[in-house]
Amino acid sequence: MSKLADLKSRVSYQGLLLGGFALLASGLLGLADYNTRDVIQLRMEEDLRASLTQVIPHTFYDNNLLADTTYIDSTGEQLGQDKTLVYLARLEGKISAVSFRLVAPDGYSGAISLIMGIDKEGNVLGVRVLAHAETPGLGDKIEQNKSNWILSFNKRSLDNMTKKQWAVKKDGGEFDQFSGATITPRAIVNAVYRGLEFFKRHQVELLAS
Ligand SMILES: Cc1cc2nc3c(=O)[nH]c(=O)nc-3n(C[C@H](O)[C@H](O)[C@H](O)COP(=O)(O)O)c2cc1C
Numbered sequence: 001m002s003k004l005a006d007l008k009s010r011v012s013y014q015g016l017l018l019g020g021f022a023l024l025a026s027g028l029l030g031l032a033d034y035n036t037r038d039v040i041q042l043r044m045e046e047d048l049r050a051s052l053t054q055v056i057p058h059t060f061y062d063n064n065l066l067a068d069t070t071y072i073d074s075t076g077e078q079l080g081q082d083k084t085l086v087y088l089a090r091l092e093g094k095i096s097a098v099s100f101r102l103v104a105p106d107g108y109s110g111a112i113s114l115i116m117g118i119d120k121e122g123n124v125l126g127v128r129v130l131a132h133a134e135t136p137g138l139g140d141k142i143e144q145n146k147s148n149w150i151l152s153f154n155k156r157s158l159d160n161m162t163k164k165q166w167a168v169k170k171d172g173g174e175f176d177q178f179s180g181a182t183i184t185p186r187a188i189v190n191a192v193y194r195g196l197e198f199f200k201r202h203q204v205e206l207l208a209s
Contacts, residue, residue, distance in 0.1 A: 052087055052099055054144075055117030055126035060097045061089035070209050072100075077198045079103065080111070084198070088209055089117075095207050096120055098199065101130065104191035108183040109133040112142070114191060116153075118199045120207055123157045127192055132184075139184035149176060149185065158196050166193045 045066060052065050065087045074084040080103025089097040097119045104112040112132040117125035127150055129142045141147040152175055167173025168186050177185045199206070 051115045051128055051130060052117070054128050055099050055115055056087075056089050056097050057125060060119070060125070061091060063088070063090040065089060065099070070206070072198075072202050072206070074198060077201075078105075078194050079198055080105065080113075086206060086209075088206075095209060097125055098206055100195070100198075102191055102195050102198075104187040106183075106187045106190075107132060107134055108139050108181070108187075109135065112184070112187060112191070114188065114195075116192060116195050118196065120203075121157070122159060122196060122200055122203065123155055124153045124192065124196070126151075127153045127188075129188075134184045135181070138178065138181040141178050141181075142184060142188060149178070150188075152176065153192055156192075158193075158200060163193075166190075 049066060056065065068088045068090065070086050070088060071083045072086055073082070075082045077084075079100075081101075084100050084102070087099040088095055089099070097117055099115060099117040101113065101115050104114060110133055112134065113130040114127060115130055116127045119125055128144065129150065132140070132142065134140050134142065141149050144150050156174075161174060164172060165174045166189060168175050168177040168182055168189055170177050170182050171186065173189065175185060175189050
């Protein structure tokens with residue numbers, strides 16, 4: 001074999017070998033991705049179920065909240081999305097409460113992601129923070145494991161409080177602010193109020209779901 005032919009065959013052999021390894025590596029990556037995707041999906045569902053059970057007491061439903069949902073157009077409702085996925089709590093087929101995620105866009109450090117539960121009459125059953133970037137020691141008292149502040153929304157509604165009361169005390173309302181941190185609680189109070197307005201606007205449609 002000439003030197004040139006020998007070089008050519010070595011190059012093509014190395015190319016094939018490299019291609020083979022690349023194929024094997026991408027196959028293994030694909031397999032790992034496929035396997036972990038199920039696990040991630042499962043964990044996300046578990047997290048969501050845990051959040052839902054915190055904002056809707058178990059006495060309010062005998063159905064599978066994750067499987068019983070409806071999309072409601074929320075364009076212009078400032079919930080953080082144009083379509084809102086509403087989880088429906090039913091007792092013997094009848095809607096007893098709903099839950100949905102919403103966003104307070106104006107936290108001190110940006111958006112605060114929330115979930116709230118509302119009974120069929122429009123009373124808050126619970127609110128929880130799903131994600132935020134507020135300052136530790138200042139704005140993070142919105143987390144239930146840091147303080148009970150988030151529980152102050154329980155049983156509140158648009159009917160049992162005036163619009164003026166739906167504010168932090170510093171602004172003349174009912175809700176405590178934190179010492180040295182008013183922006184975070186103010187953002188959440190406003191978001192929960194918008195959430196209740198959204199429910200009220202779609203109450204008939206939701207209860208007929
Ligand atoms: C470093 C730093 C971090 C802060 N983090 C927060 C926060 O997470 N949430 C908050 O409400 N205020 C935070 N504040 C305080 C706000 O700037 C503001 O002074 C406070 O919320 C009072 O707002 P008010 O003037 O509307 O009453 C922080 C201030 C500093 C200097």
